[in-house]
Amino acid sequence: STDDAVYMGWTLEWNSPVALVGKKSEVQEARVHLLRIGWDAIVGRIEPDSLDLMADGPLATTPFITFDELEGAKGTVLDVRDPVEHLMGVIPGATLVHLAEVAVNPSAYVSGDVLVHCQGGYRASIVAGFLEAAGFQATVIYDDLENYKGQLVSP
Numbered sequence: 001s002t003d004d005a006v007y008m009g010w011t012l013e014w015n016s017p018v019a020l021v022g023k024k025s026e027v028q029e030a031r032v033h034l035l036r037i038g039w040d041a042i043v044g045r046i047e048p049d050s051l052d053l054m055a056d057g058p059l060a061t062t063p064f065i066t067f068d069e070l071e072g073a074k075g076t077v078l079d080v081r082d083p084v085e086h087l088m089g090v091i092p093g094a095t096l097v098h099l100a101e102v103a104v105n106p107s108a109y110v111s112g113d114v115l116v117h118c119q120g121g122y123r124a125s126i127v128a129g130f131l132e133a134a135g136f137q138a139t140v141i142y143d144d145l146e147n148y149k150g151q152l153v154s155p
Contacts, residue, residue: 007126009037010100017043021051062128064121066143073139075113078102080127085119088145089152096155102127106134117141 008018018034018041020027027045034042065073077094079086086096097109099118103126114136116124121142128138145152 011103015041017041019044021046063139064142067147075115078116081118086155092153099123106130113137
């Protein structure tokens with residue numbers, strides 16, 4: 001999608017070689033969107049069935065919670081929505097930071113366990129991956145902010 005291309009442009013070293021994973025019909029749209037943002041280093045495509053996910057240990061997993069489960073959760077809340085979205089209200093005490101900033105330096109925004117949220121969960125999942133790669137335990141709040149039980153505050 002267009003968002004995927006934009007997030008890739010924000011988070012990876014510019015124009016580094018990438019191979020797209022998916023069936024030919026599935027990756028064509030992604031390739032077009034990447035070309036539109038000027039990402040020319042698409043080196044190939046990998047069929048999903050040909051991936052060998054052998055690892056020395058179990059694959060990493062990221063826990064997901066809803067706002068109903070937030071009260072007992074451990075960690076700092078990291079709000080990775082865009083600044084214009086923050087104007088709709090933020091969770092009190094949340095750290096407000098753009099996805100692209102976390103990608104560049106994850107440890108600048110957290111010091112321990114972290115609960116990451118955006119509006120739909122997609123950006124939060126991307127950020128969780130960067131945080132986990134930097135050695136932090138991340139949990140994604142996969143829920144609409146309208147379901148938050150507390151009172152939102154101004155940024």
